[in-house]
Amino acid sequence: MAELMPWLEPWYRRFVAAMAAERAPQALMLGGPRGVGKEALAQALAARWLCERPLEAGESACGQCRSCRLLRAGDHPLAWRLAPEASLGNEGRQITLEQIRDLQEGLSLAEAGRRVVTIVPAEAMNRFTANALLKVLEEPPAGVSFLLVTESPSALLPTVRSRCQVWWIAPPARDAALAWLATQEGGPQAAPLLDLAGGAPLAALQWARAGWGRWIERFLAEVGGEAPKSPLTWAAGLESWLKAKETQESGFGLEAWMDWWLRWLHDLARVASGAPARHFPQAGERLRALAGRASLRTWLALETKARARAEWVRHPLNLRLYLEDVVSDYADLIGGKG
Ligand SMILES: [Zn+2]
Secondary structure, eight states: OOOOOGGGHHHHHHHHHHHHTTOOOSEEEEEOOTTSSHHHHHHHHHHHHHOSSOOTTTOOOOSOSHHHHHHHTTOOTTEEEEOOOOOTTOTTOOBOHHHHHHHHHHHHHSOSSOEEEEETTGGGBOHHHHHHHHHHHHSOOTTEEEEEEESOGGGSOHHHHTTSEEEEOOOOOHHHHHHHHHTSTTHHHHGGGTTTTTTOHHHHHHHHHTTGGGHHHHHHHHHTTSSOOOHHHHHHHHHHHHHSHHHHHTTOOHHHHHHHHHHHHHHHHHHHTTOOOSSOGGGHHHHHHHHTTSOHHHHHHHHHHHHHHHTTTTSOSOHHHHHHHHHHHHHHHTTOOO
16 A cells, blocks of 8 residues: 555554444545645555455555555445546536436446445535435445545535545645645645645645646736736736647646636735735735735635635636736736726
């Protein structure tokens, strides 16, 4: 078994202890911010649940048995993984009713005994699919362990949530995250991205490996408003940045920019309320100067509005207009003139 990240180990041990006491949760919701290792934890728990010869001393899955090998190959007949599938008519990246029905059928056909169902991300279930899953959760077949991975447990149907034991996987302490990053390939380059990633080491590492470190300065120069722009020119510049070959090749696009944008607005609201910046501590002075230009209430309203806009980030009808709309209030606030 691949080594589990140190901050996930207590959760893993908790699961193993519950298994030993024969009270492992039938349905477990692994919540936590992106890039904190929820999927790695789910994989480790699934391996442990299914392993035929767990190592007693280390309490770990053996990594060698038939079950461990099949699971690693993504080919275990008793392990289901439900994730949004890219297909026609599924641009919203939803888990479909058909997937839940296939699961139901698979569970009814499969031999009894230990089985595991991982749903990732669980918030990709809409009301209908969640209700279909609820029927399974209400009368779960014996031996089936459900692992629901999500960034926002509160976005799930309360009836589904209440069937689950909910674990919130918080990012590790900064020192622990940096120590772990130092041992990873590309990790040193990830250190400056750790705060921006909200302390989530895997997110920082992924961004660093994609070369996103170079985009921070550009992002900050624009949002920091050193050179005030009108929303129109700003949106035009943003569009050409996001569409540039180099940008796209690094995997940085509208979704990533919007994610950073929300984090920036969040920091402004924090600083306006007297708290320290969380994602952009290196821009603390700039944040303080900007935060003073409006009331906390205004910054909070701006953040709320931006979050609503972000719902459409995957399919804006028109990129330029979308960007104009997203930056317009902010540009007015920090002094851009039409
Ligand atoms: Zn094994």
